[in-house]
Amino acid sequence: MTGSGRSLLHRLRHVLGDVVALVYLAICAVLTVWAVVVSVYDSSGESMAGVIPLLATAPVSLVLLVLPDHAAMLVLAIALGAVVNAAVxxxxxxxxxxxxxxGPKP
Known part of the structure; x- marks a missing residue:
């Protein structure tokens, strides 16, 4: 419990329930799906589409890029970055x- 009597999970659900945060999460999800689709259908293997959702969820996703090199870790970094940014x-x-x-009285 925190000082105001609300748990951390309740506060997180409260801020993530905001319309602006939900729109941001939806945009990040669409960008991620787009990047995966473009990367799968790129036969040259030189697609840079994954950079777009990574930058949309910066700075947290950029910090998490130190995770092991795997496509699932990239998606995890984007997802965690999106949730943290949406909470803010x-x-x-x-x-x-x-x-x-x-506020303080003058």
Missing amino acids: IGWCSRALRRGPGP
């Missing part, structure tokens, strides 16, 4: 919608 986007969206709270 959801938190920011809710904070901006909430507006200024009681």
Whole structure:
């Protein structure tokens, strides 16, 4: 439990339930599926389509690129990067919608 009485999982579900975060996750999923399809049908083996979803989920996905060299690890890095970025986007969206709270009095 945290100080406000909510578990970490409940808070994560709360920020990931934001519309802006869900749109970001959907865009990342579409980019990832597109990159996989383009890479599978590229007979030359020189497709750079995987870079697009990787950059869309930076900086977390770039940090996770140190994982072992395998296609599944690339997808894992993109997925974790998308979830972390969506949580930050959801938190920011809710904070901006909430507006200024009681701040320090001058």
